[in-house]
Amino acid sequence: MDEEYGRKWDRCLADSAVKIGTGLGVGVILSVLLFKRRTWPVAFSAGTGLGMAYSNCQNDFRSPYLLHGRMVKDQ
Amino acid sequence: MLRVCLRGANAAARQCVCGKVAGHPPLQHCRRYTSAGDSGVSAGKIVAASLLTVGGGLGGTIIYAKWDPKFRSNVEKTVPYSDKVFGMTLGPPPPPVIVPKKPAKVEPLQISSVSEATKDSKQPKKEKKAKEAAPPPEEAPAVEEAPADAAAPPPPPPAQTIEGECTECAHEPATLKERPAEEVTALLAAKDAAEQDTLASISSNLDETLGSSAKTTMAAIGAQEAALAAIAVHTEKLKEAMDEEGAADTKSAQWRALEEALNERSKAVDEAGAALLRARDELEKLKGVITSAKDTNIDAARPQVLAAEENLHNMIVDLDKVVGKVQLAQSEAKIVSQYSDLVNEAKAQFQKELDSITPEIKASWKGLAGKLTTDDLNSLIAHAHRRIDQLNRELAEQRVREQIHIETALDQQKLEHQKALETAVLTALEHNREEMRLEQEKKVAEVREVMEAEMRTQLRRQAAAHTDHLRDVLKVQEQELRAEAEETLTNKMQEQETHYRRLTQEQLDAFTLDMNAAYARLKGVEEAIDSHVIAEEEARKAHQLWLSVEALNYSLRTSGADAPTEPLEAAALAVRESCADNEFAQALATSLPTESLSRGVYSEASLRARFQDVRKLARRVALIDETRNSLYQYFLSYVQAALLMEPEQERPPERLSPTDLDTFKLLSYACYSMERGDLELAAKLLNQLTGEPRRVAQDWLNEARLTLETRQAISLLSAYANAVGLGTTQAP
Numbered sequence: 001m002d003e004e005y006g007r008k009w010d011r012c013l014a015d016s017a018v019k020i021g022t023g024l025g026v027g028v029i030l031s032v033l034l035f036k037r038r039t040w041p042v043a044f045s046a047g048t049g050l051g052m053a054y055s056n057c058q059n060d061f062r063s064p065y066l067l068h069g070r071m072v073k074d075q
Numbered sequence: 076m077l078r079v080c081l082r083g084a085n086a087a088a089r090q091c092v093c094g095k096v097a098g099h100p101p102l103q104h105c106r107r108y109t110s111a112g113d114s115g116v117s118a119g120k121i122v123a124a125s126l127l128t129v130g131g132g133l134g135g136t137i138i139y140a141k142w143d144p145k146f147r148s149n150v151e152k153t154v155p156y157s158d159k160v161f162g163m164t165l166g167p168p169p170p171p172v173i174v175p176k177k178p179a180k181v182e183p184l185q186i187s188s189v190s191e192a193t194k195d196s197k198q199p200k201k202e203k204k205a206k207e208a209a210p211p212p213e214e215a216p217a218v219e220e221a222p223a224d225a226a227a228p229p230p231p232p233p234a235q236t237i238e239g240e241c242t243e244c245a246h247e248p249a250t251l252k253e254r255p256a257e258e259v260t261a262l263l264a265a266k267d268a269a270e271q272d273t274l275a276s277i278s279s280n281l282d283e284t285l286g287s288s289a290k291t292t293m294a295a296i297g298a299q300e301a302a303l304a305a306i307a308v309h310t311e312k313l314k315e316a317m318d319e320e321g322a323a324d325t326k327s328a329q330w331r332a333l334e335e336a337l338n339e340r341s342k343a344v345d346e347a348g349a350a351l352l353r354a355r356d357e358l359e360k361l362k363g364v365i366t367s368a369k370d371t372n373i374d375a376a377r378p379q380v381l382a383a384e385e386n387l388h389n390m391i392v393d394l395d396k397v398v399g400k401v402q403l404a405q406s407e408a409k410i411v412s413q414y415s416d417l418v419n420e421a422k423a424q425f426q427k428e429l430d431s432i433t434p435e436i437k438a439s440w441k442g443l444a445g446k447l448t449t450d451d452l453n454s455l456i457a458h459a460h461r462r463i464d465q466l467n468r469e470l471a472e473q474r475v476r477e478q479i480h481i482e483t484a485l486d487q488q489k490l491e492h493q494k495a496l497e498t499a500v501l502t503a504l505e506h507n508r509e510e511m512r513l514e515q516e517k518k519v520a521e522v523r524e525v526m527e528a529e530m531r532t533q534l535r536r537q538a539a540a541h542t543d544h545l546r547d548v549l550k551v552q553e554q555e556l557r558a559e560a561e562e563t564l565t566n567k568m569q570e571q572e573t574h575y576r577r578l579t580q581e582q583l584d585a586f587t588l589d590m591n592a593a594y595a596r597l598k599g600v601e602e603a604i605d606s607h608v609i610a611e612e613e614a615r616k617a618h619q620l621w622l623s624v625e626a627l628n629y630s631l632r633t634s635g636a637d638a639p640t641e642p643l644e645a646a647a648l649a650v651r652e653s654c655a656d657n658e659f660a661q662a663l664a665t666s667l668p669t670e671s672l673s674r675g676v677y678s679e680a681s682l683r684a685r686f687q688d689v690r691k692l693a694r695r696v697a698l699i700d701e702t703r704n705s706l707y708q709y710f711l712s713y714v715q716a717a718l719l720m721e722p723e724q725e726r727p728p729e730r731l732s733p734t735d736l737d738t739f740k741l742l743s744y745a746c747y748s749m750e751r752g753d754l755e756l757a758a759k760l761l762n763q764l765t766g767e768p769r770r771v772a773q774d775w776l777n778e779a780r781l782t783l784e785t786r787q788a789i790s791l792l793s794a795y796a797n798a799v800g801l802g803t804t805q806a807p
Contacts, residue, residue: 005692005696005771054706057706058705058706061699061706061709062702062704064770
């Protein structure tokens with residue numbers, strides 16, 4: 001029970017880290033390539049990433065009875 | 076409105092602040108002026124505007140509430156003190172308007188009741204009227220009443236008449252004294268005998284008189300006829316004597332015969348008269364006897380009387396007829412005799428004349444034809460002529476007087492005829508009257524006979540009915556008496572029987588009582604022995620049960636720090652076996668949760684340890700409710716948990732109020748009870764958690780529940796085993 005809570009938080013944090021990082025990266029690339037090294041694409045995509053992570057976390061917390069499955073690859 | 080005010084205030088505050096920040100040197104005086112002025116004007120404006128709006132809103136609400144009571148009630152419900160305000164300004168709320176259904180319904184009911192009341196009031200009146208002399212029924216109220224009334228009056232009057240008759244009948248027997256039957260029969264017999272005697276006497280009388288009268292009447296009739304014959308003879312003789320011119324001898328012989336005949340006739344007439352008188356007397360006597368017989372009023376004599384009367388009448392009639400004949404003959408004879416007298420007179424006269432003329436010639440002048448002289452002859456012829464003239468003159472006179480004489484004679488005749496007619500009519504009337512009377516009497520007698528016969532039949536019928544009625548009454552009486560006698564007989568019999576039965580019953584009862592007593596004691600002994608056996612058996616079983624329960628209890632203690640106990644299945648099985656026949660114990664044994672049987676339960680210590688973790692986590696997610704709020708909420712609840720300080724352990728109250736249902740409070744209560752070892756209370760308290768904390772504590776709650784259930788069942792079983800053991804052990 002309590003472990004599940006902790007697990008959820010771990011997942012959330014990991015997910016958010018990934019998303020924000022990805023957003024940052026994508027933003028940097030976009031700003032360098034398309035938007036003449038402005039800062040706003042970076043902030044924008046980082047924010048997008050953050051937002052996505054937030055939303056995911058919320059959903060995860062709101063659906064407590066949803067089980068998270070893992071893909072087992074055939075070997 | 077509030078927001079507007081707030082905005083206004085904020086704006087004002089901001090302006091003030093801005094004014095302060097804007098410039099330092101102009102701020103001083105600016106502050107003074109601007110703050111005073113600006114704030115004054117703007118603040119005044121704002122305050123005025125706000126007041127206006129507030130007042131307008133209130134006024135509008137009040138006016139609309141006055142117009143629409145529903146709105147008023149809504150406002151009163153929602154805004155707390157508005158009902159007081161409305162009361163002050165508008166007055167009390169209007170009362171609720173109920174649709175007037177009841178009065179409409181009441182009215183028809185009233186009307187009908189009124190009509191019924193009138194009906195009822197009329198009914199007793201009608202009854203009173205009917206009770207009085209029957210008046211004509213009224214038309215108004217109802218049709219049913221009229222026939223009822225029509226039926227009502229007829230019964231009362233007949234009842235009244237019947238009553239009157241009954242009273243009369245009641246009077247009559249009182250006045251009449253009933254003679255005893257024997258006296259009545261004796262009287263009747265005497266009456267009958269007297270009647271018979273009188274009847275006999277009457278009949279004999281009647282017969283006698285009838286006979287005598289008949290005889291006399293016959294004699295009278297005979298005499299009358301003889302007289303008649305004599306008269307006829309005499310008349311004949313007279314006629315003969317008158318007519319014939321015979322020799323002197325024959326004449327004298329004739330005259331002598333005539334005299335004889337006359338004598339005879341007179342004799343016969345006298346005889347006839349006497350006989351007539353006698354007959355009349357006898358008839359009178361007969362009449363007297365008949366009337367006396369009629370007076371006696373005996374029915375049996377009536378036909379005889381009637382016959383006698385008839386005979387009498389006939390005799391009278393005959394007599395009268397004969398008398399009439401005789402009278403006729405007499406009148407004829409008179410005529411003839413008158414004629415003869417006349418003739419004799421004439422003859423004498425002639426003789427005298429002749430003598431006066433011719434005194435010499437004597438009587439028989441017819442033979443003197445040769446002796447007479449011519450003078451004598453001439454004188455004789457002259458006398459004869461004179462006589463002829465005289466006679467002619469007389470004849471002529473006579474002829475003249477004939478008419479008058481005839482008339483007078485006719486008148487006389489008429490008178491006499493009239494008289495005779497009258498007498499004849501009278502006699503005929505008398506006869507007719509007599510005949511009618513006789514016929515009437517005959518008819519009356521017949522009718523009377525018929526009536527007598529009918530009355531006799533009716534009386535016979537009545538007598539028959541009377542005998543029938545008597546028979547019936549006697550039968551009924553007989554039955555009644557028989558029933559009475561039988562009843563008394565059966566009563567006596569029953570009494571005797573009951574007495575006998577009672578005695579036998581008493582004997583039997585005593586015997587059965589002794590037998591029952593002995594039997595009961597035997598039974599008691601047997602039962603005591605059986606119960607002993609049973610009790611020992613029970614004790615053994617209880618012992619076994621107790622042992623098995625103890626084993627189960629021991630197995631509970633085998634739980635580790637974090638691991639559950641061993642599965643309780645074996646012990647439970649043992650328990651079930653030892654209490655195979657006891658339903659209660661069986662139920663308890665089967666009520667152990669399957670989890671505990673298969674997996675075992677956690678101990679209290681482990682649960683306590685876990686509780687702390689649960690508590691921490693619950694604190695952290697206290698703000699999250701069932702809707703699973705956003706992450707922001709999670710952040711806030713984390714902050715709250717970090718910042719909120721509450722006592723770790725707080726004593727839970729006897730009753731939980733709604734304010735105690737806060738997560739933190741509940742957790743502190745639960746902690747307190749856990750520390751004191753009250754797992755049950757802690758579980759109850761944690762059950763009151765809502766939202767995410769509840770979900771967090773769910774697992775722990777389940778475990779706690781399992782443990783509690785198992786412990787409860789086991790404690791019950793052990794208590795039961797102890798009780799059974801106590802019950803079955805015997806005091807030394």
